[in-house]
Amino acid sequence: MHQVTCVVHGGAGHWPDEEQEQALEECLAAVRAGWHVLQSGGDAVAAVVAAVVVLEDSPLFNAGVGSVPTEEGHVEMDAAVMEGKELKAGAVALVRSVRNPVRLALEVLKLGQEVMLAGEAAERWARAVGLATVSEEELIRAAVRRPTPPERIGGTVGAVAVDVHGNVAAATSTGGRRGKRSGRIGDSPVIGAGTYADNRGGAASATGDGEAILRFGLGRYAVSQLERGLSPAIAGGMALAEISRRLVGEAGLILVDRFGRFGIAHNTRSMPVAWLRSGCSRPEASICSIPEGRGPARLFVRGMD
Amino acid sequence: MHQVTCVVHGGAGHWPDEEQEQALEECLAAVRAGWHVLQSGGDAVAAVVAAVVVLEDSPLFNAGVGSVPTEEGHVEMDAAVMEGKELKAGAVALVRSVRNPVRLALEVLKLGQEVMLAGEAAERWARAVGLATVSEEELIRAAVRRPTPPERIGGTVGAVAVDVHGNVAAATSTGGRRGKRSGRIGDSPVIGAGTYADNRGGAASATGDGEAILRFGLGRYAVSQLERGLSPAIAGGMALAEISRRLVGEAGLILVDRFGRFGIAHNTRSMPVAWLRSGCSRPEASICSIPEGRGPARLFVRGMD
Numbered sequence: 001m002h003q004v005t006c007v008v009h010g011g012a013g014h015w016p017d018e019e020q021e022q023a024l025e026e027c028l029a030a031v032r033a034g035w036h037v038l039q040s041g042g043d044a045v046a047a048v049v050a051a052v053v054v055l056e057d058s059p060l061f062n063a064g065v066g067s068v069p070t071e072e073g074h075v076e077m078d079a080a081v082m083e084g085k086e087l088k089a090g091a092v093a094l095v096r097s098v099r100n101p102v103r104l105a106l107e108v109l110k111l112g113q114e115v116m117l118a119g120e121a122a123e124r125w126a127r128a129v130g131l132a133t134v135s136e137e138e139l140i141r142a143a144v145r146r147p148t149p150p151e152r153i154g155g156t157v158g159a160v161a162v163d164v165h166g167n168v169a170a171a172t173s174t175g176g177r178r179g180k181r182s183g184r185i186g187d188s189p190v191i192g193a194g195t196y197a198d199n200r201g202g203a204a205s206a207t208g209d210g211e212a213i214l215r216f217g218l219g220r221y222a223v224s225q226l227e228r229g230l231s232p233a234i235a236g237g238m239a240l241a242e243i244s245r246r247l248v249g250e251a252g253l254i255l256v257d258r259f260g261r262f263g264i265a266h267n268t269r270s271m272p273v274a275w276l277r278s279g280c281s282r283p284e285a286s287i288c289s290i291p292e293g294r295g296p297a298r299l300f301v302r303g304m305d
Numbered sequence: 306m307h308q309v310t311c312v313v314h315g316g317a318g319h320w321p322d323e324e325q326e327q328a329l330e331e332c333l334a335a336v337r338a339g340w341h342v343l344q345s346g347g348d349a350v351a352a353v354v355a356a357v358v359v360l361e362d363s364p365l366f367n368a369g370v371g372s373v374p375t376e377e378g379h380v381e382m383d384a385a386v387m388e389g390k391e392l393k394a395g396a397v398a399l400v401r402s403v404r405n406p407v408r409l410a411l412e413v414l415k416l417g418q419e420v421m422l423a424g425e426a427a428e429r430w431a432r433a434v435g436l437a438t439v440s441e442e443e444l445i446r447a448a449v450r451r452p453t454p455p456e457r458i459g460g461t462v463g464a465v466a467v468d469v470h471g472n473v474a475a476a477t478s479t480g481g482r483r484g485k486r487s488g489r490i491g492d493s494p495v496i497g498a499g500t501y502a503d504n505r506g507g508a509a510s511a512t513g514d515g516e517a518i519l520r521f522g523l524g525r526y527a528v529s530q531l532e533r534g535l536s537p538a539i540a541g542g543m544a545l546a547e548i549s550r551r552l553v554g555e556a557g558l559i560l561v562d563r564f565g566r567f568g569i570a571h572n573t574r575s576m577p578v579a580w581l582r583s584g585c586s587r588p589e590a591s592i593c594s595i596p597e598g599r600g601p602a603r604l605f606v607r608g609m610d
Contacts, residue, residue: 082520087520087521087551087552088520089519089520093423093490094423094424113486113516114485114486114489114490114516115515115516115519115520116489116490116491116495116519117486117488117489117490118398118399118423118424118488118490119399119423119424119488120487120488121486121487121488121489122488124488180419181418181419181422181426182425182426183422183423183424183425183426183427183429184419184421184422184426185398185419185421185422185423186421190421190495190496190497191495191498191519191520191522192495192497192498192519192522192525193496193497196522210420211418211419211420214394214420214421214496214497215387215392215393215394215420215496216392217496217497217501217522217525220497220522220525220526221525224529246392247392
């Protein structure tokens with residue numbers, strides 16, 4: 001037997017006190033959206049996409065309408081979704097005018113031909129399937145209106161889920177690093193880096209220093225640890241300890257395994273998360289702050305087995 | 306003690322008899338170019354790039370000047386390079402006017418900021434660092450002039466090496482699938498899929514059905530098997546058996562571990578390869594053809610321990 005589970009994150013980084021309450025509320029709304037899909041008999045892929053759409057639609061997070069601008073003042077969004085039964089995956093990169101890039105990633109997955117589409121070609125496919133668009137001006141206005149605290153990195157969003165059939169899925173969406181070079185693709189849309197799912201292990205969505213996550217292959221590594229039978233909290237902690245030891249980089253990770261166990265890990269000061277699992281009466285949310293200052297490297301880990 | 310080693314491949318697929326001799330000659334030339342770098346005390350990264358440049362410059366392979374066109378008649382090239390000491394990586398996607406995309410991937414690695422750059426932004430960087438350009442018309446003329454046999458898939462090129470310091474590296478370059486949708490990014494430039502390197506295990510360059518390789522994370526998986534201590538031939542065979550069991554897809558793989566052992570594996574009819582290792586008097590090349598017809602799934606594996 002397994003438990004139906006949905007977990008979301010709103011990005012590893014440093015969340016100022018005045019934004020934390022709202023971030024948690026939005027994460028709760030996202031997990032409820034995913035949960036609604038799962039309770040209606042929907043599959044894990046549909047659930048993680050529904051959850052991520054809620055976070056993309058919030059200007060608080062660095063994804064969808066809240067995406068931060070590139071060095072040239074454009075918005076270039078990346079997203080991916082993957083399911084663990086048949087390893088189907090869809091990813092889009094450098095998208096400028098699609099309201100919900102994660103929905104476009106889902107369309108790429110459903111199309112079943114390419115795994116990764118970038119730029120104008122991805123936007124053409126969005127128009128072909130009738131996805132909602134947003135003008136780049138609107139995105140940039142939203143980005144400029146909200147002066148993100150410079151110390152807040154990340155803000156990438158993601159979700160993982162296990163459905164009633166025991167299938168797992170993961171989705172991730174981001175506007176990328178603030179002031180990034182135009183054309184830069186980070187870890188979020190890279191299958192095996194920011195996003196990975198395999199029923200043999202579980203599903204993972206990562207956030208943080210994209211280049212380090214890409215070079216290490218964090219998502220795939222974490223799911224491999226689940227495949228060994230480690231609990232998601234231990235696997236997440238191990239994966240972050242390992243990436244920290246090999247590479248400089250701040251990162252966070254949510255993980256679910258095929259039994260519905262889940263884990264949350266980050267080495268950044270904070271990361272807003274929310275979760276709901278069959279048997280629990282209501283969703284819970286948390287935004288742990290790791291103390292600042294010198295001392296041993298800090299790593300926050302939690303989970304439910 | 307380890308051995309200095311260089312191995313190259315010219316793409317998993319079906320090579321017609323009349324092209325096999327030339328493919329082997331070009332692979333030998335490529336391995337000599339890589340070897341020359343290694344013998345001059347150059348590092349593994351420089352060696353794999355030098356080897357891949359030779360194959361990009363040959364119209365016979367689906368990379369560089371031999372790249373096949375997209376469905377819209379454009380050329381969109383992808384390439385990546387990674388080294389295993391510090392896990393530094395550079396990748397470029399959807400490049401249209403750079404003569405040697407693998408050189409551009411090396412420039413991205415050296416820049417040390419982004420890991421993956423796509424499209425016009427990648428081309429701008431190529432111009433900024435003064436890389437040789439080629440007009441798209443020239444590339445398309447070359448592609449059209451050479452009517453690739455329809456049964457030949459792949460033609461992607463790659464190299465792996467171990468240098469005198471025991472550091473490993475891998476590089477891969479491709480024009481992608483013939484008639485691909487514009488904007489499609491395959492496995493070659495995706496760190497962990499078509500290209501991966503980590504001194505703890507070794508280095509891998511893959512070729513074949515890009516979407517399957519991406520979804521499975523073939524490069525990272527194979528290097529993980531090396532980290533367990535398996536010999537590269539066994540690790541390559543295991544990785545291909547596993548991807549074949551999970552996903553439909555034809556693929557090939559070259560692998561080198563930190564001891565200078567190497568492995569070659571493919572489940573396609575043929576894949577031209579060449580190799581040279583310290584202690585050997587001259588480079589060798591091979592293009593094995595797996596028999597056609599019904600029967601058990603065929604897998605070609607060879608290597609030197």
